[in-house]
Amino acid sequence: MIPLLRVRDLRATFVDDDGTTRAVDGVSFDLDEGEALGIVGESGAGKSVLALSLLRLIDPPGRIAPGSLVEYRGTDLLQLPEPALRRVRGAEIAMVFQHPGASLNPVLRIGDQIVETLRAHRAVTMPDARRQAVELLDLVGIPEPDRWVSAYPHELSGGLQQRAAIAMALSCEPKLLIADEPTTALDVTVQAQILELLLELRQRLGTALLLISHDLGVVARLAERVAVMYGGQIVEQATAAELFASPRHPYTAALLAAAPRWDRKSERLAAIPGAVAPATRWPAGCRFHPRCPHAWERCGDSPPLLEVGTGHAARCWLVAEPGSLTP
């Protein structure tokens, strides 16, 4: 079975006076129909650029390096002419952004924005599109949808705005939803509600999900598989259960140790020493080794993604050492 989305060696660079920023540097992954893949990492790891690159949405001076491949159902999106790509955006692959308030046009009514997306992809009459807009608002759990459909974005709370943005993204029944930090800008209680909604919608519609977040808890809740990004690369990927139970990359282990947990009381949270290097100057070899407690002489060479078990790989030399301890 061919995967819904096949990404191979995706590289996105930004060239400016400071040099070349390799924001996404050789990312590969597969995503099956209906599957949920989480991508976690710190700020600056390249998660958002990765999300935007998939739909070729990065603006100059950003560009996707030749040799990158983003295949959706067997079609390379990176080679597609603009009009054909527009038919994929929104209709096949849709996106939800971090700031729900900012991703809605302040001067257009909620309903009009949904109608606009519908009419961009489908031959629907105005009354039909309006009716569908109300149904969509109902689907994403907005109470009194026929009232909110004619509201302006600023009249909605952050949670309702994100629901409306999700309704807009789902309007043409995409096969894949890319959610870039969909809950980060929201209150904790509203976060939980939006996560619940995404979970429920996925079960109901069978939409595949690419969830991008810095929050391990969010990813753990929604994703079946998780890829950890550091320095523009995937450093570890595994099923969610396995990754959280037995991380094999020291960075993943450090991230997990740094996350607050209710069952570990009154300890100081473990912080990862140092900071992410600027993307113009990645350290040679393993990009994490200057911050890694387990660094040794081999870390001066770049490790490849090494297979640990079925579907579990880590970009760390320790993995290849027979008898080496799990970090």
Add this chain to the structure above:
Amino acid sequence: MRVLAVMRRDRRLRAGLILVGVLVTVAVFAPLLSVHAPTAQLDLLTKQYAPPSWAHPFGTDFYSRDLLSRVLYGARISLSVAVLAVLLSVTLGTAIGLTAGMAGGWVDVVLMRSLDAALAIPRIFLVLVVVALWHNVGVTGLVTILGLTSWFDTSRIVRAEVLSLRTREFVHAARALGLSTAQIVRRHLLPNVAAPVIVAATLGIGQMVLLEAGLSYLSVGVRPPTPSWGQMIAEGQTALQTAPWVAAFPGIALVLTVLGFSLIGDGLRRALDPRAS
């Protein structure tokens, strides 16, 4: 809705609206309101420079024409020239600003630098040169010339707005949902640049009335005998000491018009700018 509420409370804006409302009514109903034809020379022997009276509330001029009628008809010319010229300039300015802002790169550089060059020439000279090269400018010609030489500011405003809007997340979101550039411009950029453009246009009408009056005063604008305020002021200038009303009444009309549009423009700016309240 907030905009309307702010507008209702704004007294200066209301004053401007009343002023302009009266002017527009006067201009539209000029034929009904005036007793005499604006170009009729009533009696060159006895009614030359007649002072204001019940028969001629604004007095008469050198050719014994009724000044009230001329001021009323002058409102028609001044307002229609100004409004049409502003419409032309706003349309052009918006289109050029959008193009520069969206295209970026060398298109933007070429457009904006030629605009800087055009702005370096004072507008009145620019218009004078064009008018001088163009024999027998009619009202249509005047509107065209004024419109073509006054879109610079609008295009700058629009370009600046577009540059900031196109980096906003909702524009990215619209692109991510498969909208074309044309759809994004029409549905997402234009409605967002409308507010500053409307403000600039309203203030622009006042400026345009002045500019037209200036040209007519220099006798390169509206040609006699068609009444225009600027031209009437020029005619009254020679008799300023003996018959001051000839220049005074069109002058007052001019001041009130510019004032009215400025009040509306500033009021709209206050109402549309969320930071102002």
